[in-house]
Amino acid sequence: GAGVSQSPSNKVTEKGKDVELRCDPISGHTALYWYRQSLGQGLEFLIYFQGNSAPDKSGLPSDRFSAERTGGSVSTLTIQRTQQEDSAVYLCASSFSVTSGRGGSYEQYFGPGTRLTVT
């Protein structure tokens, strides 16, 4: 079946502009995760959605970052007033919930990422 998709694949924006990054998870996956990976660095957890529960925003680096998930499916990560240090690859992943009773709970499957460059 279709995997996780993300758009755009690349985004170049000027410092101070707002950007929106989109993630379409695997059908049937109730959990959705956003990460950030700077060049040569590890993955930095940003935010996690589980079903209709309030998202865990503990990883968001500042209040310029926000995310929403409409209808329990597609998610949008918004960065306001972008800064050069926001330049990174933004990765989205999805998984089944541990409460789903399915095997492989919490195995996350990643999209190809959005490469954000702030000039």
Added chain:
Amino acid sequence: RKEVEQDPGPFNVPEGATVAFNCTYSNSASQSFFWYRQDCRKEPKLLMSVYSSGNEDGRFTAQLNRASQYISLLIRDSKLSDSATYLCVVNMRTGGFKTIFGAGTRLFVKA
């Protein structure tokens, strides 16, 4: 101390060699464990889950040691195509859900 630690490497091994990576975690509330591989400029891809009894998938063997709080990945008969960064992942429930990726271990397999 980082919650999940890996030797960054790089590990440089010849084709056919056996190589092992360890990953330590600090939180005893950790519940599920995985190994991912990440190729340069690509997204991480799930390699295998790690089960308490240990598990094997072809040339790859994963082990979990809860008492010592580490997981390991063994790659036998290394192939050139195994060259990648290997990430260990730990999920835990401490009030809420938390997932932590290690920084990764780089492997280069040479002819």
